[in-house]
Amino acid sequence: MSNLEKYEGIIPAFYACYDNEGKVSAERTQELTKHLLEKGVKGVYVCGSSGECIYQSKEERKLILENVMKVAKGKMTVIAHVACNNTVDSMELAAHAESLGVDAIASIPPIYFRLPDYAIAKYWNDISSAAPNTDFIIYNIPQLAGVSLTTNLLDMMLKNPMVKGVKNSSMPVQDIQMFKAQGGKDFVVFNGPDEQLVSGLSIGATGGIGGTYAVMPELYNKIFALVKHGNGSDDIKKACEIQYACDEIIYAMCGCKGNLYAVMKEILRINEGVDIGTVRSPLYDIVPEDTEKVNECAKMIKTAIEKYI
Numbered sequence: 001m002s003n004l005e006k007y008e009g010i011i012p013a014f015y016a017c018y019d020n021e022g023k024v025s026a027e028r029t030q031e032l033t034k035h036l037l038e039k040g041v042k043g044v045y046v047c048g049s050s051g052e053c054i055y056q057s058k059e060e061r062k063l064i065l066e067n068v069m070k071v072a073k074g075k076m077t078v079i080a081h082v083a084c085n086n087t088v089d090s091m092e093l094a095a096h097a098e099s100l101g102v103d104a105i106a107s108i109p110p111i112y113f114r115l116p117d118y119a120i121a122k123y124w125n126d127i128s129s130a131a132p133n134t135d136f137i138i139y140n141i142p143q144l145a146g147v148s149l150t151t152n153l154l155d156m157m158l159k160n161p162m163v164k165g166v167k168n169s170s171m172p173v174q175d176i177q178m179f180k181a182q183g184g185k186d187f188v189v190f191n192g193p194d195e196q197l198v199s200g201l202s203i204g205a206t207g208g209i210g211g212t213y214a215v216m217p218e219l220y221n222k223i224f225a226l227v228k229h230g231n232g233s234d235d236i237k238k239a240c241e242i243q244y245a246c247d248e249i250i251y252a253m254c255g256c257k258g259n260l261y262a263v264m265k266e267i268l269r270i271n272e273g274v275d276i277g278t279v280r281s282p283l284y285d286i287v288p289e290d291t292e293k294v295n296e297c298a299k300m301i302k303t304a305i306e307k308y309i
Helices: 003-007 026-038 058-072 087-100 117-129 151-157 174-183 194-203 217-229 233-254 260-272 288-308
Strands: 010-012 043-046 077-081 104-107 135-140 163-168 188-191 207-210
Touching: 003 188, 010 217, 026 058, 026 260, 043 058, 058 077, 058 087, 077 087, 087 104, 087 117, 104 117, 117 135, 117 151, 151 174, 163 174, 174 188, 174 194, 188 194, 194 207, 194 217, 194 233, 207 217, 217 233, 217 288, 233 260, 233 288, 260 288
Parallel strands: 010 043, 010 207, 043 077, 077 104, 104 135, 135 163, 163 188, 188 207
Antiparallel strands: none
């Protein structure tokens, strides 16, 4: 299977699954993996931003990945985000991920201190060296990491043969085209911002990795099919119509006081009967006044699926 085939499709960013005491739940992690597998997504992106990784220990992140792999290995693509804010811990997670047989590891740049390109390249290459037989995906999310992937930095990283692609969560769609052109025809670029999946796919993204995919995967799977395998302008128009519906749902979910991931976890419980707990502090849980809005968002998702799928 080529890189493009392996990563071509909708890959939800996997949510952290906690028990009622707020501890990582192996059982609920497996339950969410099974749920997404049954929804027909291409794969899962584990322990990234949506997985609340910066609020978890190495041991918790290992436990999460182990339980995802118990369900997903050989059945869908698994990309493990392994970055910590120091190299040693990141390398440990990378080695662990490779030992489990993931398809790829991924990493944001180190956050807080603004490092020069050559220091970021060394950090990423050191991580990659701990998983020498596993694809490496650069995670570009400048609005949160505080560092943008430059053409100079990507040139440095392309010297590493295990660097296979970029998860691009910067807002300019042009970045997808630029990274794709720089990496070559077999280079993988994922669209990151959920609100612009149609645009990202149209300009050349291999697939999408998104934080809202897991709460409405049917809609994003449909968008992907229409853009990548559709038959002309009518299918593109329909893809745009579904994109607009997804965007309206996203804006509504973001209108709650509780954190977006707390809102989506509650919607999963309402719509799918999948209970994976809530979010970890300092992320803010939903509050009583969110109840009406959350229920309305859940209804919006059901209505959109009934209309378009």
